[in-house]
Amino acid sequence: MFLLSAALALAMQTSAQRAVVLQVTGGPGTCTVSLDGIELSDVELDRRGRAWAAEDGTVRLENARDTPFRCIGSVLFRLQKVGLWTVGFLSEPGAVHLTILPRCRIWVDARRVALRDLPPIARRWARDDIEIHFQPSPRARFQCVDAVLSVLKKANLAKLGFIGNEQAAPENAQ
Secondary structure (H helix, E strand, C coil): CCHHHHHHHHHHHHHHHHHHEEEEEECCEEEEEEEEECCCCHHHHHHHHHHHHHCEEEEEEEEEECCHHHHHHHHHHHHHHHCCCCCCEECCCCCEEEEEEEEHHHECCCCECCCHHHHHHHHHHHHHEEEEEECCCCCHHHHHHHHHHHHHHHCCCCCEEEEEEHHHHHHHHH
């Protein structure tokens, strides 16, 4: 039983290390795909998708709850077309995904949020007992991550989980 648990944990960690997170957003007549806050064209998404498929990588789509399915579906189709079959989703009902990227770019469920706008949002999460999945990029500045954590602490959040800590593990250092 222990060996099975250890093997499963290793498999999950290995796949998490290779995962790429794409933010998918959209509105009337528009769809946007971003990687680390940088918008990708269709040509660039295809090029990168082929590279991720060659590495046997995993892509996770992070989308806001109101992202039109046509946007999500078109990204899935493009990735499948270039040979990438392992695609997951980070949007969970009742949970909020909070990402911090380099240059203190803060994303909440694939929507950009300024640090100054975060306190009332965090208080609402605390009031509504929302689970927060906190995922700072390994390249995000400590000062920004600390400022966001300070806002979350002041809001007295009950449910805060950290995602992606394995990305900063010493064996992954460059």
